[in-house]
Amino acid sequence: xxxxxxxxxxxxxxxxxxxxxxxxxxxxxxxxxxxxxxxxxxxxxxxxxxxxxxxxxxxxxxxxxxxxxxxxxxxxxxxxxxxxxxxxxxxxxxxxxxxxxxxxxxxxxxxxxxxxxxxxxxxxxxxxxxxxxxxxxxxxxxxxxxxxxxxxxxxxxxxxxxxxxxxxxxxxxxxxxxxxxxxxxxxxxxxxxxxxxxxxxxxxxxxxxxxxxxxxxxxxxxxxxxxxxxxxxxxxxxxxxxxxxxxxxxxxxxxxxxxxxxxxxxxxxxxxxxxxxxxxxxxxxxxxxxxxxxxxxxxxxxxxxxxxxxxxxxxxxxxxxxxxxxxxxxxxxxxxxxxxxxxxxxxxxxxxxxxxxxxxxxxxxxxxxxxxxxxxxxxxxxxxxxxxxxxxxxxxxxxxxxxxx
Amino acid sequence: xxxxxxxxxxxxxxxxxxxxxxxxxxxxxxxxxxxxxxxxxxxxxxxxxxxxxxxxxxxxxxxxxxxxxxxxxxxxxxxxxxxxxxxxxxxxxxxxxxxxxxxxxxxxxxxxxxxxxxxxxxxxxxxxxxxxxxxxxxxxxxxxxxxxxxxxxxxxxxxxxxxxxxxxxxxx
Numbered sequence: 227x228x229x230x231x232x233x234x235x236x237x238x239x240x241x242x243x244x245x246x247x248x249x250x251x252x253x254x255x256x257x258x259x260x261x262x263x264x265x266x267x268x269x270x271x272x273x274x275x276x277x278x279x280x281x282x283x284x285x286x287x288x289x290x291x292x293x294x295x296x297x298x299x300x301x302x303x304x305x306x307x308x309x310x311x312x313x314x315x316x317x318x319x320x321x322x323x324x325x326x327x328x329x330x331x332x333x334x335x336x337x338x339x340x341x342x343x344x345x346x347x348x349x350x351x352x353x354x355x356x357x358x359x360x361x362x363x364x365x366x367x368x369x370x371x372x373x374x375x376x377x378x379x380x381x382x383x384x385x386x387x388x389x390x391x392x393x394x395x396x397x398x399x400x401x402x403x404x405x406x407x408x409x410x411x412x413x414x415x416x417x418x419x420x421x422x423x424x425x426x427x428x429x430x431x432x433x434x435x436x437x438x439x440x441x442x443x444x445x446x447x448x449x450x451x452x453x454x455x456x457x458x459x460x461x462x463x464x465x466x467x468x469x470x471x472x473x474x475x476x477x478x479x480x481x482x483x484x485x486x487x488x489x490x491x492x493x494x495x496x497x498x499x500x501x502x503x504x505x506x507x508x509x510x511x512x513x514x515x516x517x518x519x520x521x522x523x524x525x526x527x528x529x530x531x532x533x534x535x536x537x538x539x540x541x542x543x544x545x546x547x548x549x550x551x552x553x554x555x556x557x558x559x560x561x562x563x564x565x566x567x568x569x570x571x572x573x574x575x576x577x578x579x580x581x582x583x584x585x586x587x588x589x590x591x592x593x594x595x596x597x598x599x600x601x602x603x604x605x606x607x608x609x610x611x612x613x614x615x616x617x618x619x620x621x622x623x624x625x626x627x628x629x630x631x
Numbered sequence: 632x633x634x635x636x637x638x639x640x641x642x643x644x645x646x647x648x649x650x651x652x653x654x655x656x657x658x659x660x661x662x663x664x665x666x667x668x669x670x671x672x673x674x675x676x677x678x679x680x681x682x683x684x685x686x687x688x689x690x691x692x693x694x695x696x697x698x699x700x701x702x703x704x705x706x707x708x709x710x711x712x713x714x715x716x717x718x719x720x721x722x723x724x725x726x727x728x729x730x731x732x733x734x735x736x737x738x739x740x741x742x743x744x745x746x747x748x749x750x751x752x753x754x755x756x757x758x759x760x761x762x763x764x765x766x767x768x769x770x771x772x773x774x775x776x777x778x779x780x781x782x783x784x785x786x787x788x789x790x791x792x793x794x795x796x797x798x799x800x801x802x803x
Contacts, residue, residue: 328681328793329685417687418687418688418689419682419685419687419688419689420682420687420689421679421689421691421795422793422794422795423794423795423796423797423798424794424795424796424797425798426797447709447710447711448706448709448710448711451709451710487705487709488698488702488705488706489698489699489701489702490696490698490699490702536794541689552688556688556689556690556693557693557695559689560689560690560691560692560693561692561693561699564691565691565795565798566677566691566692566798566799568706568710569710571711571798571800572711574797574798575798578758579758582758
């Protein structure tokens with residue numbers, strides 16, 4: 227398999243114990259540091275498209291933001307030519323990190339390395355170096371641009387891939403595009419800000435939690451308190467034979483029918499959509515796209531260590547929203563789906579507890595909805611988790627055996 | 632109670648309000664008293680310095696009315712209540728500890744007092760023996776004087792780090 231970045235040698239480095247049944251998940255995969263390092267290569271720089279942002283986060287030429295693709299620190303930057311690129315955030319000379327801050331603009335001046343004052347344009351090309359006399363005679367600036375990921379954009383969503391064999395983005399997304407279209411509309415958004423928080427859990431536990439419809443009413447007590455129910459819906463797993471994205475659809479109780487336990491129930495308003503339909507999607511392996519109530523949110527899942535994961539919650543309005551609608555989205559978003567939100571804080575507590583006892587070995591088991599082998603599942607099922615791990619195991623080179631539960 | 636005539640008494644009252652705030656938010660059994668530290672028209676905001684300085688409107692917490700401030704207690708007690716069984720309220724098994732640094736007070740011409748103070752909040756959890764540094768930053772408060780004494784008209788919690796080190800249950 228070809229790669230844009232140098233890779234570590236092929237093949238899983240360790241003997242993984244996988245139960246034959248695909249609804250059993252060995253807990254070692256949440257605690258093994260060797261596996262974690264392997265995943266950073268095999269999954270995040272493997273043949274996948276990793277969601278790294280929306281074009282609205284870097285609207286002007288020279289705008290940039292930073293995050294990581296797995297373990298690789300990257301800069302998402304809009305060049306002077308208007309094109310968005312994903313650059314490795316390390317000087318091509320001696321590797322110093324180029325930018326520290328979360329975002330900024332370098333249209334004037336470019337990215338300058340503090341170590342030896344090498345300077346790069348927003349498109350990653352090397353503009354100049356300090357004191358180049360006595361360099362080897364064959365030194366050419368063109369050979370020392372920042373490594374770039376492949377980039378593809380869908381409805382403003384920016385995806386990066388460090389692998390040459392990743393299929394074209396639309397083929398990779400498959401039927402998930404239908405869900406993305408519903409959330410993103412024409413793709414023109416306005417960035418409202420982000421909240422970053424460290425979850426003390428393995429990245430896979432964070433992601434599989436979104437595939438799990440079973441925990442929603444059990445753990446998120448707020449839904450019960452206001453009697454917010456899901457009136458039907460389904461959990462689809464688009465492209466499950468290859469990538470196993472998630473598309474959870476549900477329709478919730480209208481606000482007027484909720485138990486008015488809060489003085490200000492605007493938290494649960496749906497003003498910008500004709501129905502109370504919600505979409506909750508995972509673009510495998512680590513991108514989350516959702517339009518719960520009136521909140522348009524992307525999340526980037528960034529593994530920090532085997533037991534620590536940074537989640538960046540980013541919030542958006544539509545580009546043409548009147549200011550009043552923008553204010554509503556700003557008030558509602560973090561209050562519902564942020565780390566201090568009414569119905570998301572519990573995930574951090576539950577996932578930390580799964581992480582803490584993963585050292586107990588044994589298997590986590592997936593049951594609800596599993597008598598059905600293939601999607602669509604009901605919105606309350608946890609069965610889609612199996613497809614996340616099937617896609618994950620294919621990348622690791624330890625695929626599931628067919629015909630097992 | 633009107634604002635005390637002399638500035639020193641006003642500043643002293645504002646400092647005492649902040650001290651009372653710390654006593655209340657550090658005691659999980661007293662969280663019901665928290666909204667009463669705010670005026671009837673009040674806001675409680677937790678923002679990152681990152682969003683604030685970039686002019687981005689998203690807050691970590693945006694309780695922009697007394698109703699929403701009161702609702703926060705309901706969310707803590709009922710929503711994060713694990714089915715309402717007190718013994719199952721694991722997420723609330725945290726003992727916060729605020730350490731509030733030099734308190735700077737500035738009496739304003741309209742009788743209010745601006746209060747600025749450094750803070751660090753530690754959390755000790757049942758799930759983890761090591762205390763966690765939950766947040767570091769600065770309070771930017773405005774204290775007004777009501778019939779019932781000094782109250783926060785606004786309390787802005789400005790977080791230095793753009794990355795929250797953990798989720799937090801009780802107000803910062």
